[in-house]
Amino acid sequence: MLTGYRPPVAGAVSPADEYVSVFYKKTETMISNVKTEVGCCQIGDVVLPVTINETEYENSYVCSPYTALIPYCLDELKKLNNWWLRKGIEKLIFIFDKVLKKHNINRVIHVNNWLLSTNLYPEKNKIINVSSLIENITDQYKGHTVIFRSLNNFLNKALISEFELAGCMIVPTRQVYIYDKLLNDYSKTHNYKIDKKHMDKTKYQYVKQSDINESDYARIVELYNMLYVSKYSKHNPQFTTQYIALIIKHPSFYLEGFRNVYGVLDAVGGRFAVENTITLPIVGYDTSKPIKVGLYRLVLMSTLLYAEKNNYCFNASSGAPHFKKLRGGVPCIEYSAIYIKHLPVCSQRIWKVLNYIMRKLFVPIMKKYQL
Known part of the structure; x- marks a missing residue:
């Protein structure tokens, strides 16, 4: 057909x-x-x-x-x-x-x-x-x-x-920046190892999709907007809470995040997958927090661990080039x-x-x- x-x-x-x-x-x-x-x-x-x-x-x-x-x-x-x-x-x-x-x-x-x-x-x-x-x-x-x-x-x-x-x-x-062990074994990079230790030691609680509540949707939009709209460009897609409600039920997407000690989401990542390739179109974190807290590092590391465990290719899109290269991302036009x-x-x-x-x-x- x-x-x-x-x-x-x-x-x-x-x-x-x-x-x-x-x-x-x-x-x-x-x-x-x-x-x-x-x-x-x-x-x-x-x-x-x-x-x-x-x-x-x-x-x-x-x-x-x-x-x-x-x-x-x-x-x-x-x-x-x-x-x-x-x-x-x-x-x-x-x-x-x-x-x-x-x-x-x-x-x-x-x-x-x-x-x-x-x-x-x-x-x-x-x-x-x-x-x-x-x-x-x-x-x-x-x-x-x-x-x-x-x-x-x-x-x-x-x-x-x-x-x-x-x-x-x-x-x-x-x-864009690609993470795939056919290109480069990113798990051997110095920053990958540091970020993995950071994830093991963080006081933030990892939140899987099934533990994300409808009451979190507005916070997810807020975190995404802090990074992609306010910091980067208003011309990035501006997702709404209705969009979050759609993708959390859709089989091609998966949302996860990190809660602070008060139970509030301070970082979120939303994967999109087609067969053996994933990308991360939803990324957000509380940009008012100190950089040393490493919220973006937590989101990216969670995605890298998922890609590595399942032998998936991770297309990390564009932006933050120095950060991604230090962790083994390979530039690709x-x-x-x-x-x-x-x-x-x-x-x-x-x-x-x-x-x-x-x-x-x-x-x-x-x-x-x-x-």
């Missing part, structure tokens, strides 16, 4: 349908800075979530190329420790601001979009007929760019080749597969220019400055 876009099926057995059906026609109640049409597409037995947008320039970057390329990129530039280079890139971004809107950069369909910072893909042999899938989607939505986010050459090399054969551009987007051949020539040209700039300018900067 091969379909283009279809509405989600409530009560269906697929994780994607189960996830997306709760979002259907009310995405902002789940993620407050995401307004999008959601649905699914199906390739054989694999069902993937789909998001469809037209403009929505205030959206989080998880479904807005404009946000990823303009306001979110400006936030990320603050990490660049080179004043002249930073100012030069800022000028380039301001030039592109109006150009991207003029050429409808946000008229997009994201396939396999879980509305998370990092999407995960099924095994390579489960996604077939990529060309036919793209053809079905572009027949339905002739003016939309088709995007598959969160690809890298360690986890998705064969799939990237399939996208290239289907005529997609493979556009670099950011640098992430890509989006973007199909544009059905678009007007002027729209194709914009995407090709962006691809050139990302490859020739941003990738060298990401590698040099470890962004």
